[in-house]
Amino acid sequence: MKPKPKPDTGPTRAAETVTVLEAVIRFCRDTGMTTVFGNPGSTELRMFRDWPDDFTYVLGLQESVAVGMAAGHALGTGRAALVSLHSAGGVGHALGAVFNAYRDRVPLVVLAGQQSRTLTQLRPFLGADDPVQFPRPYVKSSRQPDRAADVPAVLAEAHRLAMSHPRGPVFVSVPEDDWDQPAAHVEPRTLHGAFTADTGALSALATRLDTCERPALVVGPGVDDEQATAEVRALAERTRAAVWISPMSGRSGFPESHPLFQGFLPPAADRLAACLEAYDVVVALGAPLFTYHFHTESPPLPARTELFHLDCDPGQAAWLPTGTSIVTTLKPAVGQLAALVRESDRKPPPSRPTPLPARASGDGDGGDRNGDGGPITPELVLDLLQERLPRDRVLVEETPSHREALHARVRIESAGGFLTTGSGALGWGLPLAVGRALADRRRVVCLVGDGSALYSVQALWTAARHRAPVTYVLLDNGGYAAVRALGRRIDIASVPGTDIGDIDFARVATGFGCPAAYVEESAALPAALDRALAGHGDDDGPFLLHVRVDDGAFDSDSRDR
Numbered sequence: 001m002k003p004k005p006k007p008d009t010g011p012t013r014a015a016e017t018v019t020v021l022e023a024v025i026r027f028c029r030d031t032g033m034t035t036v037f038g039n040p041g042s043t044e045l046r047m048f049r050d051w052p053d054d055f056t057y058v059l060g061l062q063e064s065v066a067v068g069m070a071a072g073h074a075l076g077t078g079r080a081a082l083v084s085l086h087s088a089g090g091v092g093h094a095l096g097a098v099f100n101a102y103r104d105r106v107p108l109v110v111l112a113g114q115q116s117r118t119l120t121q122l123r124p125f126l127g128a129d130d131p132v133q134f135p136r137p138y139v140k141s142s143r144q145p146d147r148a149a150d151v152p153a154v155l156a157e158a159h160r161l162a163m164s165h166p167r168g169p170v171f172v173s174v175p176e177d178d179w180d181q182p183a184a185h186v187e188p189r190t191l192h193g194a195f196t197a198d199t200g201a202l203s204a205l206a207t208r209l210d211t212c213e214r215p216a217l218v219v220g221p222g223v224d225d226e227q228a229t230a231e232v233r234a235l236a237e238r239t240r241a242a243v244w245i246s247p248m249s250g251r252s253g254f255p256e257s258h259p260l261f262q263g264f265l266p267p268a269a270d271r272l273a274a275c276l277e278a279y280d281v282v283v284a285l286g287a288p289l290f291t292y293h294f295h296t297e298s299p300p301l302p303a304r305t306e307l308f309h310l311d312c313d314p315g316q317a318a319w320l321p322t323g324t325s326i327v328t329t330l331k332p333a334v335g336q337l338a339a340l341v342r343e344s345d346r347k348p349p350p351s352r353p354t355p356l357p358a359r360a361s362g363d364g365d366g367g368d369r370n371g372d373g374g375p376i377t378p379e380l381v382l383d384l385l386q387e388r389l390p391r392d393r394v395l396v397e398e399t400p401s402h403r404e405a406l407h408a409r410v411r412i413e414s415a416g417g418f419l420t421t422g423s424g425a426l427g428w429g430l431p432l433a434v435g436r437a438l439a440d441r442r443r444v445v446c447l448v449g450d451g452s453a454l455y456s457v458q459a460l461w462t463a464a465r466h467r468a469p470v471t472y473v474l475l476d477n478g479g480y481a482a483v484r485a486l487g488r489r490i491d492i493a494s495v496p497g498t499d500i501g502d503i504d505f506a507r508v509a510t511g512f513g514c515p516a517a518y519v520e521e522s523a524a525l526p527a528a529l530d531r532a533l534a535g536h537g538d539d540d541g542p543f544l545l546h547v548r549v550d551d552g553a554f555d556s557d558s559r560d561r
């Protein structure tokens with residue numbers, strides 16, 4: 001008997017079929033990516049059909065702001081954050097921040113709308129010509145699925161890759177007509193990504209640490225990133241090693257009041273090598289170590305210093321110019337190493353000197369350090385901040401001119417307590433603080449320069465709209481003073497285009513809905529800081545304190561003509 005023909009169900013789908021949109025929403029919910037950072041446009045519209053109540057869309061008024069906020073959120077939650085960008089233009093706006101996320105190993109899943117598959121042959125308005133190529137090389141993977149049905153599978157694969165060490169951003173281009181199409185089934189998966197070094201290599205390093213005379217540990221951003229601070233501290237204490245933070249690190253990773261802590265390595269070969277001269281064995285942990293900002297003529301290490309390097313990135317292990325690299329995730333490897341080494345009785349290194357308390361600018365000898373009038377020095381702001389910051393407060397920094405003074409005067413004690421760009425694309429700090437504050441709704445302090453703030457100043461609007469608990473302390477020295485200082489280093493007395501001057505940041509902030517105040521007199525600074533920090537609880541939303549500082553960078557005869 002012939003089987004009965006099935007009734008023609010036409011274009012309607014079988015009951016179990018899910019659309020690409022439904023599958024993606026489900027995946028995002030399962031992986032904790034229910035906060036979406038983005039800036040929407042026509043090529044993403046179908047993604048927002050029946051937008052679920054348990055999802056939050058955090059709007060950034062420019063795409064680099066959306067990426068910076070997502071990065072702060074990812075760093076705060078320890079999970080990948082989802083970014084939605086609008087087609088080629090949005091990706092273009094975002095790329096400086098994507099560069100930071102890549103270099104700083106921040107797990108982001110970046111979705112970008114692409115024009116409809118039905119239009120791309122015609123070079124449509126907004127269409128990306130080669131969407132997959134555009135974000136390279138600053139993403140771990142970049143794909144546009146060949147079939148609409150595979151969008152959820154490609155997204156899931158990208159997410160697994162973003163969260164595998166070394167973590168980082170991944171990019172998926174989604175044509176706008178894909179969202180309503182049926183999705184291929186995606187199996188839920190688990191990926192255990194931690195991997196530990198070869199035991200023989202670790203034992204050999206432990207033996208070397210036992211037999212050396214003066215060891216040092218260099219703590220890189222990987223230590224904080226992989227939550228290995230406790231293991232690093234145990235290793236430092238057992239070996240009585242000096243502990244340094246790697247040059248330009250975007251994280252802290254070691255309690256800075258610890259007697260073994262020595263400070264922050266400089267980003268220049270000659271000074272870096274000089275700092276390491278005192279040690280016969282240096283162990284760099286999650287640190288590229290040789291992050292230079294400018295060229296100086298010097299070998300990377302002193303001749304008698306032997307380098308060991310532990311990092312999860314085989315690429316970094318390959319390009320390091322010297323030393324023995326061990327490819328491993330840090331937490332288990334440093335834990336094993338701390339157990340393998342002998343408890344040392346060698347003389348510990350001398351403690352790091354404490355800087356003299358700052359005075360108000362022009363105070364001369366008789367000044368009161370809390371300021372009795374006169375202009376405000378950056379050092380005074382930093383000393384007052386150090387007195388006022390609770391130990392567990394997260395500090396986001398983007399004040400290139402004052403970074404050295406900050407590290408000398410403000411001590412970070414807790415894991416995850418310090419965030420900055422380890423890569424150099426400015427405009428990161430302002431939005432990063434918003435995302436970090438939204439991750440657990442605990443107040444974040446963001447120390448930002450006038451130049452840095454302006455790359456992503458729209459983040460203040462999002463901070464106000466979502467009542468993100470961020471206190472911005474904006475140090476205004478009137479321009480790109482760090483660039484000027486770098487110019488002076490190579491005898492360029494006046495760098496054009498470095499003078500900003502005369503921007504009323506308190507009005508800019510209040511214009512975006514963020515309450516603000518201005519201070520320029522050192523006598524008024526302590527109370528202004530109290531109000532900005534202590535007067536704002538975790539539920540109070542953002543506040544910006546605009547502090548005019550005098551650091552001598554822009555005296556009247558050095559202004560641009």
Ligand SMILES: O=C(O)C(=O)c1ccccc1
Nearest residue numbers: 400424425426482483486
């Ligand atoms: O060197 C620079 O030009 C620069 O942009 C920068 C970025 C971060 C810190 C210091 C300088």
